[in-house]
Amino acid sequence: MRSRFLASVLAPVLLATSAVVVAPSAAAEPAPTYPLTIDSGSWDAGHIQGIAIDEKNGYVYHSFTEMLVKTDLQGNVIGTVEGFTGHLGDLDFNPEDGRVYGSLEYKDEESFYIAIFDVDKINKSGMDAEGSGIVSAVYLEEVVEDFTADMNGDGVFDGNIADTPDHRYGASGIDGVSFGPAFGNPAGEQKLMVAYGIYENNRRDDNNYQVILEYDTSEWSQYEKPLTQANPHQSGPADEDGKYFVPTGNTRYGVQNLSYDESSGLWYMGVYRGSKPEFPNYGLYVVDGVSQPELTELEGQPVEESGLVVPLADMGIVHPGTGITGFEDKADVGIEPIGDGYFYIAEDFDDVSSGEKRESATLHLMEWTGDTPLGFQKVPEGDAPALPQPDEEVPGLSSGKSFPGSSMSSSVFDALLQGSDGFSSSSF
Ligand SMILES: [Ca+2]
Ligand SMILES: [Ca+2]
């Protein structure tokens, strides 16, 4: 009697339990999707300068001028690297070696670097920029030469000020960085493109180009040295592999954010708007990766000089006076493609909720439309693209690269727990 009773009581329970266990895999689950927003956190640091995303492993890197923040795609902080005494600017993730590259300036020391982060090691808050073995640096001689150029020949380099004829092309240092193919060779090997900062100065005519240097970082292991901020090293390539000029008109501090989108073959240059009245002063300029650089006389130079000029893409708003094309969207503190025409674009703000001002940012999931005036639109709820699956083949990523199960599965779990905010039937 007893066993029969138990069986009759338990059987439905067991059936129900197994049904519950079976149901999720039996039903067609919506694939987890990218979140519409990612919180960069609030930090006692400078403002956000740029972002990099490792889509396959589900990590986001946020540069906050004096520190690097690593989060997952839900904005959970994995760790930070702190103690930069210079200016950490824009970032990019290198899929070929799994590391993050960022521009790093020490203007007073006349030293400019690409900082390379061994990001797999970032696993807790407050890791040291110098002592943790995470950051190495490669010195960029070409930037130093243009930044320190005594253009008026008075024997004095005027230093880190905008109101001077010094600094070749108006170079203030470097900021925007991105991996991508050389201009005019979209099927070629990836290079690291490094954009100059250019001082805003409306009283000179030789500062109307964005200047972009090209480097082949596959040969950089010979130059990489640990960061030594008190005594900056000068280990780096003697020359760049290419130097290009994009005619946008003068902007305030040049290309703030540079990114290459493989799906469209376009380069995106987010800027702080310039103020020369003869130029359109857009917020965003675009270069088509197929456009061939042409050796052309550079306009407005004190001494006649030619350079490889890359035209702006034939899209967007066309300025009647100059023919300069561009868009009005704000893409000056973080823009990063995630494939298929989707991007995250950072919106920076002050967070005073703690009673003290802290720098914060929200990354918004955006879709490239190419429509004027903005170029981008926010992705509506339900339309977010699916996250890449860990077992998908990744072009350019070495087959030995492992996917930390913890991060991806927790991201997926978080997305599932988010419920209808995370995904809907129209998202796959
Ligand atoms: Ca910047
Ligand atoms: Ca001078």
Ligand SMILES: [Ca+2]
């Ligand atoms: Ca970038």
